[in-house]
Amino acid sequence: MKKIITLAMVLLLGAFLAACGSTNADKGSEEVTIGYFPNINHVAGMVAEEKDLYTETLPDGTEVNYQYFPDGSAFMTALETGDIQAGIVGPGPAMNHFTSGAEVSIVAAGSTGGTVIMARPDANIDSPEDLAGKTFISPRVGCTHDVQFEALMKDEYGLTSDRVNGEMKHVTGKPATYSNMFDTGNIDVATVPEPWASFIEEEGTAEVLVDTPDVAYGETLPAAVFVTSNELIENDPELVQSIVDAHKKATEFIQDNPDEAKTIAINKIKEITDQELSASVIDRAWDRITFTYDVSEEVLQEFANSSHDLGFLDEQPDLTGLVDKSFIE
Incomplete structure (x- = not known):
């Protein structure tokens, strides 16, 4: 399995940089790239990579790559350009790009709280x-x-x-x-x-x-969501289902094996960022986070409404069509 890690990923937990990937039409030689941030709300991405879960659900012969991102804007740009096919990002960037006309869908959650x-x-x-x-x-x-x-x-x-x-x-x-x-x-x-x-x-x-x-929306708002492009959903829904199935497996692994998942998180964050978090910090943070793939469009809309009420968004947002739960049901 190929991993792509850029030289800029050092020093801080938030300093993550993207690489590249592609998808071919030939299913026998498909290449899928998954993006995520190496932080505590994105543990499902780390577990899926460490446990090689995508190769279990994707068609035989699929090459799986991973990219690590510095911020949501870079992630969403990579998704829109096809450099990645899916992955985990904060709800804000997903909503903002959607309301700006991007053809993207939230197909699962990653976690809530934190x-x-x-x-x-x-x-x-x-x-x-x-x-x-x-x-x-x-x-x-x-x-x-x-x-x-x-x-x-x-x-x-x-x-x-x-x-x-x-x-x-x-x-x-x-x-x-x-x-x-x-x-x-x-x-x-x-x-x-x-x-x-x-x-x-x-x-x-x-x-x-x-x-x-x-905190407002503290336990209900997804702190991370799993997204993909509408183009991929339309052209290859079976591939999207395979990708989401791996994400669901990773989430269920975290729920069933929290101690091992914590160890994976500590090691993966250190590998990518060169910073090691103590077990006590991870334990305390874990208690404030729920790892789930279920996502509520209603909560996302309420959160977007609050952004508008506070003046962060100029226009009243309409998130109708952003969430597609068909792949997790």
């Missing part, structure tokens, strides 16, 4: 009501974790960010830097994806203010 709101211990924050005038950080403006935090604050506490002339100051930065920023006092609050929330807890630089179940 977003945590954390506060600096000496910032005089006892509850979210104390965040007026405080500085919070998110990975990017309007990203999944940003929307989850701002929807919670607006809907439950009537607080908004300075992006819309609100009371909270918003900055952006990589989650790997949050622990140091808490330690130096540069931020008061962060909306943190796992495993960085568990890493920060272990470092002791911040405390949990709002845990995953109480």
